[in-house]
Amino acid sequence: MRRTRIIEALLLDNVGKQVRLCGWVRTRRDSKAGFSFIELNDGSTIKNVQVLVESSLPNYESEVLKTGIGSSVEIIGTIVSSPAKGQLSEVKAESIKVLGFADPAVYPLQKKGTSFEFLRTMAHLRPRTNTFGAIARVRNEICRSIHEFFQSRGFIYVQTPIITASDCEGAGQMFRVTTLDLANVPRLNGGTEVDFEQDFFGRPTNLTVSGQLEAEIYALALSNVYTFGPTFRAENSNTSRHLAEFWMVEPEMAFCDLEGNMDLAEEFLKTIFSQVLSNCHVDMTFFNERIDNTVLETLKGIIDSQFVRLSYTEAVDILKRSGESFEFPVSWGVDLQSEHERYLTEKTFKKPVILTDYPSDIKAFYMRLSDDGRTVSAMDVLVPKIGEIIGGSQREERLEVLETRMKAQGLNPEDYWWYLDLRRFGTVPHAGFGLGLERTIQFVTGMGNIRDVIPFPRAPKSAEF
Ligand code: ATP
Numbered sequence: 029m030r031r032t033r034i035i036e037a038l039l040l041d042n043v044g045k046q047v048r049l050c051g052w053v054r055t056r057r058d059s060k061a062g063f064s065f066i067e068l069n070d071g072s073t074i075k076n077v078q079v080l081v082e083s084s085l086p087n088y089e090s091e092v093l094k095t096g097i098g099s100s101v102e103i104i105g106t107i108v109s110s111p112a113k114g115q116l117s118e119v120k121a122e123s124i125k126v127l128g129f130a131d132p133a134v135y136p137l138q139k140k141g142t143s144f145e146f147l148r149t150m151a152h153l154r155p156r157t158n159t160f161g162a163i164a165r166v167r168n169e170i171c172r173s174i175h176e177f178f179q180s181r182g183f184i185y186v187q188t189p190i191i192t193a194s195d196c197e198g199a200g201q202m203f204r205v206t207t208l209d210l211a212n213v214p215r216l217n218g219g220t221e222v223d224f225e226q227d228f229f230g231r232p233t234n235l236t237v238s239g240q241l242e243a244e245i246y247a248l249a250l251s252n253v254y255t256f257g258p259t260f261r262a263e264n265s266n267t268s269r270h271l272a273e274f275w276m277v278e279p280e281m282a283f284c285d286l287e288g289n290m291d292l293a294e295e296f297l298k299t300i301f302s303q304v305l306s307n308c309h310v311d312m313t314f315f316n317e318r319i320d321n322t323v324l325e326t327l328k329g330i331i332d333s334q335f336v337r338l339s340y341t342e343a344v345d346i347l348k349r350s351g352e353s354f355e356f357p358v359s360w361g362v363d364l365q366s367e368h369e370r371y372l373t374e375k376t377f378k379k380p381v382i383l384t385d386y387p388s389d390i391k392a393f394y395m396r397l398s399d400d401g402r403t404v405s406a407m408d409v410l411v412p413k414i415g416e417i418i419g420g421s422q423r424e425e426r427l428e429v430l431e432t433r434m435k436a437q438g439l440n441p442e443d444y445w446w447y448l449d450l451r452r453f454g455t456v457p458h459a460g461f462g463l464g465l466e467r468t469i470q471f472v473t474g475m476g477n478i479r480d481v482i483p484f485p486r487a488p489k490s491a492e493f
């Protein structure tokens with residue numbers, strides 16, 4: 029008999045049907061009247077199905093009464109409409125088979141609310157809780173809608189390498205990839221240098237911090253492309269918004285300027301938010317009730333609003349005039365900290381803000397230099413509670429300007445010969461951005477710590493599971 033998912037069993041139109049349900053017990057309550065109620069969950073929805081198990085079943089005493097939270101069972105029974113409040117249907121068991129007991133004396137997830145900190149040490153069991161099950165389903169929906177957004181607009185999904193030799197963009201500290209024996213590293217020049225000739229790739233390599241430079245190669249052939257994959261940054265920032273391994277979506281568009289880039293980013297976020305509201309209604313209601321009672325209102329507000337667009341220079345003026353005492357003082361030329369970003373989006377405008385035209389000195393070499401000679405066509409999208417969720421730019425398409433910018437930032441243009449070739453042969457204006465998947469999930473769910481929105485977080489001193 030085909031297994032019925034609990035989400036289907038809860039539909040009233042299925043009343044009268046015989047089903048086979050499998051799942052994990054959330055609670056068992058026994059009645060003196062000679063039956064038990066099992067609340068069963070299989071992860072298909074946050075809701076449990078209530079199963080009525082009568083004491084007349086042959087294994088009632090020997091098995092049913094020994095099941096508790098965490099036990100796995102298979103039930104064959106009939107869906108009946110339920111007299112109980114808050115549910116439309118329940119299942120009357122005709123047989124129940126225990127697949128695996130979980131000893132309640134040692135099972136780590138007890139019924140009572142357990143802290144997220146504790147659950148982080150239980151990454152192998154936390155998906156069985158309401159919160160982490162809901163996060164997994166919302167994360168899945170966001171990934172699905174990201175692909176749908178780009179696919180429906182003709183963007184080509186390109187896989188960029190995870191191991192790279194290009195020292196990329198100084199986006200963050202990198203993780204070295206090597207097969208050299210760390211206890212016995214081959215050296216050159218009397219020991220002052222490592223002999224990377226002997227390493228696996230014959231040169232130093234790292235885990236990628238961004239797929240952008242490679243995505244540009246494909247955009248300058250296929251026009252509109254996107255990457256969606258893991259990225260790695262060894263920045264030692266133990267914040268609630270940074271991971272050492274996170275997922276990034278990076279669209280790249282040829283024949284596009286900063287304005288087109290901003291339009292895409294705005295439409296992209298609104299589409300993802302509206303998809304998650306329509307397709308994860310039950311889970312989103314849970315987040316709104318249990319995690320952050322503003323998430324539904326915030327997301328709905330954003331879908332109907334227009335993002336604020338303003339320049340870095342205007343933002344600095346607003347911050348200076350704000351009278352607010354920031355931990356890091358603001359002046360033209362400094363990189364904005366998350367406290368500044370949050371002030372603008374939470375206090376000044378109360379909605380998403382796209383900041384543009386940053387000083388060239390604080391942005392990567394590939395961003396397009398503006399006519400003023402001191403700013404670049406960069407854009408950061410800021411949202412309440414998170415700060416920066418998207419970082420992007422129009423790319424420098426002029427060969428000489430790009431070479432000059434590289435040298436100014438201490439990079440050797442020869443190392444980027446292929447990136448420069450793109451400007452040498454048929455260059456075009458192009459632009460793109462990177463959206464952090466986990467920051468998006470944090471924003472949508474209201475979860476406070478980024479380590480709770482990725483199944484297996486990697487952060488400083490933490491890589492269990
Ligand atoms: P921040 O200044 O917040 O550290 P960044 O400017 O280094 O971010 P970008 O290089 O612009 O980030 O990366 C694009 C997006 O990737 C960011 O807007 C953010 O959503 C996400 N992101 C960047 N670093 C991390 C990280 N360590 N963990 C999770 N997401 C990140």
Ligand code: MN
Binds near residue numbers: 408416420
């Ligand atoms: Mn950025």
